[in-house]
Structure formats: C-alpha cells, structure tokens
Amino acid sequence: MDLGFLFLHQSWSLMQLRSLLCVSFAFSLLVTTFVVVAVDNNTNYVPSGDILLNCGASGQASSFDGRSWTGDTGTRYAPSLDAGGFDALRLDPSVSTVPYSTARVFTSPFTYRFPLSAGRTFIRLHFYPSDYSNHAASDAFFSVTSGPYTLLQNFSAYLTADALNFAYLIREYSVNVSTGDLNLTFTPSTTHPNSYAFVNGIEIVSIPDLFGSATPLLVDGDDDHIVSTIDPDQALETVYRLNVGGQAIPPIGDSGLFRSWDDDSPYIYGAAFGVSYSNDSNVTITYPTSVPSYIAPPDVYSTARSMGPNAQVNLNYNLTWILPVDAGFYYLVRLHFCEIQYPMVKINQRVFDIYLNNQTATEEADVIGWSGGIGIPVYKDYVVMTMGRGQMDLWVALHPDTRSKPEYYDAILNGLEVFKVQNSNNSLAGLNPGARPQLYVEPRDRRKGSAKHKSEVPVIVGGVIGGFAVLLTGFCLIGMCKCQKKKKMMMEEGKGAVASNGPYDLSPLSLDGNTRSAASAESNLCRYFSIAEIKAATNDFDESLLLGVGGSGKVYRGEIDGGITEVAIKRANPMSEQGVHQFQTEIEMLSKLRHNHLVSLIGFCEENCEMILVYDYMAQGTLRDHLCQTQKPPLPWKQRLEICIGAARGLHHLHTGAKHTIIHRDVKATNILLDDKRVAKVSDFGLAKIVPTAVESHVSTAVKGTFGYFDPEYFRTMQLTEKSDVYSFGVVLFEVLCARPALNPMLSDEKVSLSEWALHCQENGMLDMIVDPYLKDKIAPQSFKKFVETAVKCLAETGRERPSMVDVLRNLALALQLQERVEESDSIDGGISDEIVLFVGPENKDSDDRLIQSSTTTSIGGQSPASLESDRPTPSAAFPNVHDANTAIIVDI
Incomplete structure (x- = not known):
C-alpha cells in the first residue's frame, strides 16, 4: 500500500477553518493559534523558486490559506498543453476549491517542464479523486515520473483515498535538479480500460539540501551501526512529518518551506500517551549553527511529549509510535529533540534509549549532552531497512536508560519525520491499497458509463463509505422475490436509508484535516464478487465447509484467487427481516472501519436475491473455541x-x-x-x-x-x-x-x-x-x-x-x-x-x-525497584508493547 499520503496535515481542514475564519483575518488567526515562542537565530528560508500550479484552471486564484496559485492553461510550464481541463462534478465540503475544484486530465503521456536552478526541490502533487466530465474517478490509474525517478506507478487516487477515508491526497517528494529543468510526466496505465491520469495541483519549491549533511546510522540489528549518507541524487518521499506533543502546523506556519506538520497522537501505540507540554515562558528556542532554522520551525521544538513524572511507571513501558509504511524500501527516520522545561539543564538528568523496529538505535541518548543546553534544538537521523512486499509497521520507541543512573527515568521527543528512499530501480512507488488488478470487478451500477453513476448523488452527511449501492441494489433484488409483504417492508427501509442522514455518521478515524466527509464516499473500497465466484469459492455452499450458523445467516470457509486466499463467507438469509437489517449494518460498519483488531471486510455479493459478505479468514476460529x-x-x-x-x-x-x-x-x-x-x-x-x-x-x-x-x-x-x-x-x-x-x-x-x-x-x-x-x-x-x-x-x-x-x-x-x-x-x-x-x-x-x-x-x-533499575530494558520492555506489531491506523492506527 502506497502510504505517502499519511504525512498530510490533520487539524486544518477547510470545514474547521470555515467556521473560524473570514477572509479579512484568516491569516492572522491562523498564525496566532500557535504557541507564542521566543526564538533566536530564526529567519524563515526564502525559496529561490516557488511555483503553485492550479491544474485545469486559468488565471490567478488564492487558496484558503492565502497562497496564490496560477492556472496551468497558457503557462510556460505546459506550452503544448492539449489535455482537457475539467471541473470536479462534485466537491466535498471539506475541500478547498483551490486547487481541488479543477483538474487536468491526460489520456496520453504529458510532461510539465519547470525551469529551475540546480539543487534540491520539493514536488507536491495534489489529487482530488472525483468524476471529471465523462471520466470516472475509479478509472484513473497512472504513473508519474520526474527525470529518472518513478514517483507513482499504476497509482489510483480513488482506491487510496477511499481506503483511508481521505477527501484529497498530497504527495511530497524531494528530488535533486541537476539539468536546470524539472520534468513531470503523467502517463495513463495501459493495463486498465478507460484509464487516464489527472492532477489538481502541483507545487514546486526550491529548498536547501535538508539531507546532504545528514550522516544517519543504519539500524539493522547489529550492535555496530554503519554510518551512511543520503546521496545528493537520491529521491525521497515524505511519509510522515509529526509535531510530537503539539498541534498540527499548516504550511504557512512552517519555516519557509510550506511543509505540513501533523499531530502525532493518532500514531501512538496503545493507551500510553505519556505527557505533552510546551516550553517554559522563559525558555527561548535558539538554533545552533549545526541546526539551520529551516530544519524544523520553532513550533516543533517548543512542544514535546515525554513519558511522565512517575519513574516506576516509566520503567515499565515504552513510549511508542507505530507508522505503517511500504515494505521493501529504506527509510530515513529523523528525530527532533529539544529540552524546553526546567529543571532539565544538565547532562545525565534525562537519559533514554531509542529503538527502531525493535532494534536498538541509540543507547543513553541525552538531549542536553547533544545540544549543550536548554532551548537548543538537535536532530538525529537513522536509516531503517524494511524487507518484503506490501505494508508493514515501522516502530519508534523510547525507554528510560538505567545504566547511566540518570536523575529522571524519562524520555522526550519533539518531532518525527519519516522519508522513503528510492530503491535500486529509482522508484518510490508503492502498491494501491487492496489492489487485485487481475480479478477486480466493479459493482455494475458504478462502472463507467452507468447513468446512475453520472446522475446527481444525494448528499448524505455521514453516509456509508461502502456498501451503499450494494444495499439499494440488494433491496431491489429482494423485492423481486415472491414474499411481497417482506418486499414492501424492505423497499421502504431501503428508501428510508437514502432519504435520511442515517445514524452512521462515521467521521474520519484519524488525520482529520485530510479526510473526506462520508457524503462523498463511494462504494469501491470493497471488492465485488459474482454469485458464480462465491459458489466456486464454497463448492456451491458445501455444508462440510460450514464454519458456523448465526441469527443472520451461515458462515462458510472459502478460497478465492485460484485457491491462494482463504476467506470466510457469510451468506445472509434474505427472507429474514432481522437478517437483512444486520447485514445492512455490517456492510455500513465494516466498509467504513479499518483497524487491525477489527475483522476486515474483503468484499460482497448482491445477486439472485443473495446478500453475501466476504471477510478475512480467521484460521484459529473464535476465542470460545480455545x-x-x-x-x-x-x-x-x-x-x-x-x-x-x-x-x-x-x-x-x-x-x-x-x-x-x-x-x-x-x-x-x-x-x-x-x-x-x-x-x-x-x-x-x-x-x-x-x-x-x-x-x-x-x-x-x-x-x-x-x-x-x-x-x-x-x-x-x-x-x-x-x-x-x-x-x-x-x-x-x-x-x-x-x-x-x-x-x-x-x-x-x-x-x-x-x-x-x-x-x-x-x-x-x-x-x-x-x-x-x-x-x-x-x-x-x-x-x-x-x-x-x-x-x-x-x-x-x-x-x-x-x-x-x-x-x-x-x-x-x-x-x-x-x-x-x-x-x-x-x-x-x-x-x-x-x-x-x-x-x-x-x-x-x-x-x-x-x-x-x-x-x-x-x-x-x-522485583524490587532497585532490581528493575539494574536490568537492561529491551525494545519490548513493558506495556503497552505486547510483542504485537499489528496495531492500526487506520486506517489506524
């Protein structure tokens, strides 16, 4: 699963800002919401190149944060532009009109060319997956390259946003420009029918070399870490950028590079959140010569998260963040530190160990020892290697060090960044979430060209992300059955579901500022199965494959994808009013919720009066079974x-x-x-x-x-x-x-x-x-x-x-x-x-x-407290880390 979007700003959605701002004082209010911090040696970086391209539009327009965007129609960056510019057929209310209300759509490869000075550059790509004219959102599969770098491959913004319940996506990359021109090429996929490429906005920001001076330690499980470097020609993708212990920071609050810093709390593992706090009023953030002010803004260093004041408690748990990433890449992990409260002014007052993916990264970390004093920022870089394919969790954990006998058994962190490093093929591309391209079948009434798909969809605030079309079609199919009384009841219930706002106002589970409202969520998160596929998977509902019987139907074990994947298949009783209602509820719940400790819904079938759900197969059965x-x-x-x-x-x-x-x-x-x-x-x-x-x-x-x-x-x-x-x-x-x-x-x-x-x-x-x-x-x-x-x-x-x-x-x-x-x-x-x-x-x-x-x-x-102090802690020392790296996000988390 390509997870580049997870770094997006969370707490600054347009819906929230609209309730607080009007144009005349938007900027001032945004700025004054931050903690007021005294700062020395802080001058915002001024980019030599700063291009904001509003794709599919013409002329100048301002986004909600006051930044000015230029339409790509007639610009020098796309002189031979013949691709269509289209308005989104429906704009989610949480989304800014600039740059998301228009898109440039490409049915053949097209290249933007940006003349730039040599050096590092941020590329930010903005995507709002919507229908554009006769182009269905679900048909967009494409690749994006920049010179020798593959940024995205066979990318579906629709699948990605739907899986994470995001209204829009922003991808940020850092590439080195050596030729004086930066090219961005959008290429539609050749393996998907009716595919096209699109983009809503492009940001090009010239930046100082944030990584050239980095000498990260390679954390690979060996005691002797290798000091490595980030090659100037290597491309990176921002996966996470977190303001630890503080609120989200929007682009205008950054130190001139227009980065977004997210709240870290959605990624904290378990119930142990520690304590978050800001700097003492008499502590000034003073950047040393080794830490330029553009590395991170003062608002990052002026807040922190620590484990808390209770030493005995701190010795018995790790303060841990879990960050889902794409496997098969190296990741640069940058940790930001700054002591900001008294009495932390001396060496060996707060000393801790740092673990990455349950491997020791640094022992006896002492922020004062590194920085030289209170209020002085410092950062440390590490490189982590991930193996395999698909998605995995990257763990960052802190634990008090006991060997140094510090004054306080505690740990601290102010900021956290994770960057994906290009692989040997010069690629940063990951997989689409849940993609099964060889077997993927869209529900009939959502395929491109469907009149229903093109018609205006009722706005259902807090409606159901998945299964809505399934339910409507399912109720109609049930209505074709002979039980007329039940047919009428079910049809009325189905109509009521459309007309009402429904009880299922499931807001974004995390990352609030980049989520979609459920009103615009469409049912393509789940895979569609035909009844023939279901019968093949269950050997025509062979009773020997029966796993259990419940009030709403039977559950069978089945195999899909040519026997590769085992699944559990719930066959609802369509003539049971209670069964239909529960079936409806499960679709609405499970198509919206994603968590590693909630059963996952793979797909559904609604054919021949059948209402069938397909889940992940749980090989060990129920807890009761054991x-x-x-x-x-x-x-x-x-x-x-x-x-x-x-x-x-x-x-x-x-x-x-x-x-x-x-x-x-x-x-x-x-x-x-x-x-x-x-x-x-x-x-x-x-x-x-x-x-x-x-x-x-x-x-x-x-x-x-x-x-x-x-x-x-x-x-x-x-x-x-x-x-x-x-x-x-x-x-x-x-x-x-x-x-x-x-x-x-x-x-x-x-x-x-x-x-x-x-x-x-x-x-x-x-x-x-x-x-x-x-x-x-x-x-x-x-x-x-x-x-x-x-x-x-x-x-x-x-x-x-x-x-x-x-x-x-x-x-x-x-x-x-x-x-x-x-x-x-x-x-x-x-x-x-x-x-x-x-x-x-x-x-x-x-x-x-x-x-x-x-x-x-x-x-x-x-063990007595004394013996606890003498024991060397391990990366999984105590709660909440219970040797289970399978916690969500999401989406979860």
Missing part, C-alpha cells in the same frame, strides 16, 4: 492476556476512533476471532449502534444482545452506552480466566451465570476455586490480581462505576507486563498474594501517577 468444550490445546495465560488486549483495542477504537461512539452491543467470546497468529479481531457488527451526537451519552433502543452478556443497566433502562460493551467484555474476561461459557444451564442455579457466580466467588475469597485448572500455578499473583480487579470493575452494576475501554486496556497491559516480568525471572509462585495493585480507572484519573500501588505492595513482578 476455552471450553474443545479438543484444542489450552492457551497459556500470557497468550490469553494478549488476546484480551487485542480485543480491548478493537473495542476502544469503536468507542473513540470515530466522530461518534460506536457501541458493538454483542461482545462475547464467539465474536472475538483469532487469525493464524492468534491476533484477536472483534467481529459481527450486526447489532452495533451509533451514539448520534457528541452531547448524547446513550441510545434509547430495544434490548438486543446475547443472554449471559447483557448489561443489567441496559436491560432495565433500555439505554445503551459504551459501558454496556464494557460489561459484556467483563464477562469475556471471566470466560478467559475460568474457561467456561457465560451461561451453563446444566449447573446449579447459583452457578448458571458466570458473571454472577464469579462475583460471588470473588466476594467470598474463593475465586481461585473456579479458575481454569490448566492455569494452576501458572499465573503470577500480581497479574492475577490486576486481571480480576479489571474484570470485577467491568461488571459493576451501573455504567458510571465501570471503567472506560482505555482504562481496561491499560490494566490488561499492566497485567501482561506483570506476568512477563515474573516469567522472565522464572519465579512464579502459586496462590494469590496479599499484594493489591489499585485499579487505574475513573476514580484516580486526576492523579499523575497513572499506576498506583498500595502501601502493602513492595514489588512488581517479584
């Missing part, structure tokens, strides 16, 4: 914790990762699936609900779910909140601990309900009597205590008393860390100790000490 009434080997305690943490991450993303809270409403062990590596993924969104607005805390709705997991408060009041999911997850936690189902009617009355029986046993001090016998003497006492306290809190009678999923996640991660510590020391003692680690939840959120131990607790994981 707990009770099974011939599978029992799961070790550590693996059970990792599975719970994965599921908690998925639920936390549902509750907080979208504009409106998503409540799953059917959390249970059979809806937590495990892939071949036993990574947990939450599934089955047929009962999910949205809390429509940010000010509402609940949804009043009929009680639905599964007996044994019902939130008693929801059952009484019919008011659904995210704490209902927390309650159900608490039941799952006890299932994991006790290896028995939530309900067992074969037991005596007091034992039928696991939640009631577990609480009874806990209150009477006999919980250890119902723990899975396999786990006897295998659970560290502290880990057991933390896990049980978390589960009990989840089962509180009222939602107000229950923790949020992020608190649950923190505590489960701590339970895992406590278990790992003891396993590493090989000193697990059976039984339950008297040590109690207080729950990290709502009642102690006001404390800076996020993990508080009672006075009777003298150790963590069987």
Whole structure:
C-alpha cells in the first residue's frame, strides 16, 4: 500500500477553518493559534523558486490559506498543453476549491517542464479523486515520473483515498535538479480500460539540501551501526512529518518551506500517551549553527511529549509510535529533540534509549549532552531497512536508560519525520491499497458509463463509505422475490436509508484535516464478487465447509484467487427481516472501519436475491473455541492476556476512533476471532449502534444482545452506552480466566451465570476455586490480581462505576507486563498474594501517577525497584508493547 499520503496535515481542514475564519483575518488567526515562542537565530528560508500550479484552471486564484496559485492553461510550464481541463462534478465540503475544484486530465503521456536552478526541490502533487466530465474517478490509474525517478506507478487516487477515508491526497517528494529543468510526466496505465491520469495541483519549491549533511546510522540489528549518507541524487518521499506533543502546523506556519506538520497522537501505540507540554515562558528556542532554522520551525521544538513524572511507571513501558509504511524500501527516520522545561539543564538528568523496529538505535541518548543546553534544538537521523512486499509497521520507541543512573527515568521527543528512499530501480512507488488488478470487478451500477453513476448523488452527511449501492441494489433484488409483504417492508427501509442522514455518521478515524466527509464516499473500497465466484469459492455452499450458523445467516470457509486466499463467507438469509437489517449494518460498519483488531471486510455479493459478505479468514476460529468444550490445546495465560488486549483495542477504537461512539452491543467470546497468529479481531457488527451526537451519552433502543452478556443497566433502562460493551467484555474476561461459557444451564442455579457466580466467588475469597485448572500455578499473583480487579470493575452494576475501554486496556497491559516480568525471572509462585495493585480507572484519573500501588505492595513482578533499575530494558520492555506489531491506523492506527 502506497502510504505517502499519511504525512498530510490533520487539524486544518477547510470545514474547521470555515467556521473560524473570514477572509479579512484568516491569516492572522491562523498564525496566532500557535504557541507564542521566543526564538533566536530564526529567519524563515526564502525559496529561490516557488511555483503553485492550479491544474485545469486559468488565471490567478488564492487558496484558503492565502497562497496564490496560477492556472496551468497558457503557462510556460505546459506550452503544448492539449489535455482537457475539467471541473470536479462534485466537491466535498471539506475541500478547498483551490486547487481541488479543477483538474487536468491526460489520456496520453504529458510532461510539465519547470525551469529551475540546480539543487534540491520539493514536488507536491495534489489529487482530488472525483468524476471529471465523462471520466470516472475509479478509472484513473497512472504513473508519474520526474527525470529518472518513478514517483507513482499504476497509482489510483480513488482506491487510496477511499481506503483511508481521505477527501484529497498530497504527495511530497524531494528530488535533486541537476539539468536546470524539472520534468513531470503523467502517463495513463495501459493495463486498465478507460484509464487516464489527472492532477489538481502541483507545487514546486526550491529548498536547501535538508539531507546532504545528514550522516544517519543504519539500524539493522547489529550492535555496530554503519554510518551512511543520503546521496545528493537520491529521491525521497515524505511519509510522515509529526509535531510530537503539539498541534498540527499548516504550511504557512512552517519555516519557509510550506511543509505540513501533523499531530502525532493518532500514531501512538496503545493507551500510553505519556505527557505533552510546551516550553517554559522563559525558555527561548535558539538554533545552533549545526541546526539551520529551516530544519524544523520553532513550533516543533517548543512542544514535546515525554513519558511522565512517575519513574516506576516509566520503567515499565515504552513510549511508542507505530507508522505503517511500504515494505521493501529504506527509510530515513529523523528525530527532533529539544529540552524546553526546567529543571532539565544538565547532562545525565534525562537519559533514554531509542529503538527502531525493535532494534536498538541509540543507547543513553541525552538531549542536553547533544545540544549543550536548554532551548537548543538537535536532530538525529537513522536509516531503517524494511524487507518484503506490501505494508508493514515501522516502530519508534523510547525507554528510560538505567545504566547511566540518570536523575529522571524519562524520555522526550519533539518531532518525527519519516522519508522513503528510492530503491535500486529509482522508484518510490508503492502498491494501491487492496489492489487485485487481475480479478477486480466493479459493482455494475458504478462502472463507467452507468447513468446512475453520472446522475446527481444525494448528499448524505455521514453516509456509508461502502456498501451503499450494494444495499439499494440488494433491496431491489429482494423485492423481486415472491414474499411481497417482506418486499414492501424492505423497499421502504431501503428508501428510508437514502432519504435520511442515517445514524452512521462515521467521521474520519484519524488525520482529520485530510479526510473526506462520508457524503462523498463511494462504494469501491470493497471488492465485488459474482454469485458464480462465491459458489466456486464454497463448492456451491458445501455444508462440510460450514464454519458456523448465526441469527443472520451461515458462515462458510472459502478460497478465492485460484485457491491462494482463504476467506470466510457469510451468506445472509434474505427472507429474514432481522437478517437483512444486520447485514445492512455490517456492510455500513465494516466498509467504513479499518483497524487491525477489527475483522476486515474483503468484499460482497448482491445477486439472485443473495446478500453475501466476504471477510478475512480467521484460521484459529473464535476465542470460545480455545476455552471450553474443545479438543484444542489450552492457551497459556500470557497468550490469553494478549488476546484480551487485542480485543480491548478493537473495542476502544469503536468507542473513540470515530466522530461518534460506536457501541458493538454483542461482545462475547464467539465474536472475538483469532487469525493464524492468534491476533484477536472483534467481529459481527450486526447489532452495533451509533451514539448520534457528541452531547448524547446513550441510545434509547430495544434490548438486543446475547443472554449471559447483557448489561443489567441496559436491560432495565433500555439505554445503551459504551459501558454496556464494557460489561459484556467483563464477562469475556471471566470466560478467559475460568474457561467456561457465560451461561451453563446444566449447573446449579447459583452457578448458571458466570458473571454472577464469579462475583460471588470473588466476594467470598474463593475465586481461585473456579479458575481454569490448566492455569494452576501458572499465573503470577500480581497479574492475577490486576486481571480480576479489571474484570470485577467491568461488571459493576451501573455504567458510571465501570471503567472506560482505555482504562481496561491499560490494566490488561499492566497485567501482561506483570506476568512477563515474573516469567522472565522464572519465579512464579502459586496462590494469590496479599499484594493489591489499585485499579487505574475513573476514580484516580486526576492523579499523575497513572499506576498506583498500595502501601502493602513492595514489588512488581517479584522485583524490587532497585532490581528493575539494574536490568537492561529491551525494545519490548513493558506495556503497552505486547510483542504485537499489528496495531492500526487506520486506517489506524
């Protein structure tokens, strides 16, 4: 997946700015929103060449930030221009008219020529995937080259933007101009019918050599890192540019190079965000001669993120960022540092280790030692090699150094940049997300030339990114069936979905400033399957391939792509009103959501009255399959914790990762699936609900779910909140601990309900009597205590008393860390100790000490604080890093 767009600015969308700005004071307001910083030796760089080309337009026009763009019609940069300039048929309200309302469309190769002085140059390409005249957005596949460099190859802005829920894309490249001319050639693909190339805007900015003086360390797993250099002729692509601990910085806030700096928080791993802060009022950012002011603006160095004030907590986790990248390339990772608060003025006050992809990059990093004083910026460069093909995660982690015995066990980071380095073929191009070019089939009513596709589409604010056309067509097909009464009900429901704004106002999951509103999202994120393909994949729905049966249909194991890819195929019952509704909900949810701990939707089929969804195949089945009434080997305690943490991450993303809270409403062990590596993924969104607005805390709705997991408060009041999911997850936690189902009617009355029986046993001090016998003497006492306290809190009678999923996640991660510590020391003692680690939840959120131990607790994981200090930490030292690099973004994150 080509991930160059991920560096885009997040917090400065036009929708936000329009509500704050008018033309007369736009510039001043944008500037004054930044932290006021005293700066010495700071002079903005003035580019010798700065070209803003508004493609498809003529004359001069200003973008919302006041920058002036020139239309490419009749310019010297395209003297032989004969390609068409077209208006976007529909402009997303979050998108600036300049340069995105017009595009230059090429049906044959075309080259722009920019006369420039020799030296480094930024190329920024702006893409707004839309229909232009009779050119469908989904038909645009093309390549872009600049001299010997391939910037994009077989690129689909439509697929890329749809996969990430972005309204527009910006790609930034840095190339060296040696001939006096910079050429940009756009070439339509020859392998896709009706393909064309397009571009909305081109920025050309001459820059100083940001990389020539860099001597990055090659981080390859060896202790002796190789010092390398970036060749002046090498091209780079900006993948991430993050203002760590601070707000997003738009181009006009940069130091003359018009770069965008994003908020780093969407990329932080797990629940451990650390502490963000700005410079003390009496600290001046002073650039030394070794750090030119154009390297990063003062606003980057005047904010930071550290681990926090609690040394004991800091020793037990890594402050980590996870950054999805294209595999098969080298990456230049640039870390920006500056101590900006007192009392950090001396060497050996704050010393830490830096890890990249779980390899040690730098030991005993000391910012004051590097820079020479407070308020003085410094940056360090590293090169990381990635292997393979497709997408992978690049990890950046910090951990306090213990060998140097610093005054504070803490770490700090101010800025983070990641640049992709061209490969041996002079290429920076990655893959389109989810591209299967040899088998890709568009839904019939969205193919080029469809009258429906050309017609005006109703604007549905917060509508569904994928599956909308599927639903309309599906309901029509159902209407052709003989059940006339159900046909009428379904058709009315389908019409209602079109006319309303719907409950599914799923805002961008991250990167707010470059997301599309769901109104313009079109259904091409999912792959379309014909019924013939589905039957071939399942051997005509062979019952021997049946994986399970649910209320909305059957699930089969299948094979697609000539047997290469295993999938799970859910066949809905079209004559079931409930099944159709749940089918609709799953399409709307899963086509919008992307997260590594949520089951992924591959595609769909809507043919011959069939409504079928195709998911990733989860080779290890359900969590329940591994707990009770099974011939599978029992799961070790550590693996059970990792599975719970994965599921908690998925639920936390549902509750907080979208504009409106998503409540799953059917959390249970059979809806937590495990892939071949036993990574947990939450599934089955047929009962999910949205809390429509940010000010509402609940949804009043009929009680639905599964007996044994019902939130008693929801059952009484019919008011659904995210704490209902927390309650159900608490039941799952006890299932994991006790290896028995939530309900067992074969037991005596007091034992039928696991939640009631577990609480009874806990209150009477006999919980250890119902723990899975396999786990006897295998659970560290502290880990057991933390896990049980978390589960009990989840089962509180009222939602107000229950923790949020992020608190649950923190505590489960701590339970895992406590278990790992003891396993590493090989000193697990059976039984339950008297040590109690207080729950990290709502009642102690006001404390800076996020993990508080009672006075009777003298150790963590069987080690005293002194022994912790003497141990050399590893890249995966503690929570939230649980040896699972599969966290999203996205989109996630």
